[in-house]
Amino acid sequence: MRGGSLKKFRLLLLDANVVIYLFQLGIWDKFVESCDVHMERTIIEQCKYYKDDNEGKRPIDLSAYMKRGDIVEETAELTELVSLKDKFGSDIIERLDRGEAEALALLTERNPKFLICSSDPIVFRVLAALGMSEQGVALETVLQGIGLRRSVDSQYTEKYRRMYLQRGFQEGLQGLTSLK
Secondary structure, eight states: OGGGOOOSEEEEEEOHHHHHHHHHHTOHHHHHHHEEEEEEHHHHHHOOEEEOTTSOEEEOOOHHHHHHTSEEEEOOOHHHHHHHHHHHOHHHHHHSOHHHHHHHHIIIIIOTTOEEEOOOHHHHHHHHHTTOGGGEEOHHHHHHHTTOOOOOOGGGSHHHHHHHHHHHHHHHHTTOSSOO
C-alpha cells in the first residue's frame, strides 16, 4: 500500500468493466490511492486496453500497480467456484463471466467483507438473491466516498445498482435460482 495511508474502501473487488472505465475517465491512479483494490487473475487478464476520446486503443498495464501493492491479486479455488455453482446451478454460472464468478465465489466462500464493484446486472441480482445486497457497490458511490465526485454512465450509478438488487431480491424470495 503506497504511502501507508488508510484507504477509504477496503477489500474492493473490481470487475473489468469498472477498471477499463476508470482508465477512460483518467482517474485510475487516484482511485487506487484511495481504495484497497483486489482483483482476480481473470479480471487482470481482461484489462488489456481502453478506448481514448478519439476511439484509439490505449494499453492497460496493471503489473506496476501490483508490484507497488495498489492491487492485490486474488484467485478463487475450484472448490469455491463449485460451491457457488451448487447454490445457483450452472445456468447462473454460465451467465457470469469467469471474473464475476470468481469475485462472487471469493465473497461468498472466503471473505464476506469483500465489496464487489461492477456494472453487470447479474452480479447485483446474485448478491441480492444471496441476501448480500450490501456487498455490491456502485462505482458512483465509491467515487463519491473518496472525493472524486463525477458524472458516470448510468450502469455505474447507485440507481442502477438498486434496480437490479430489487430484481434479485424478488427472484430470491420466489426461490428462483435461474435468474432469468
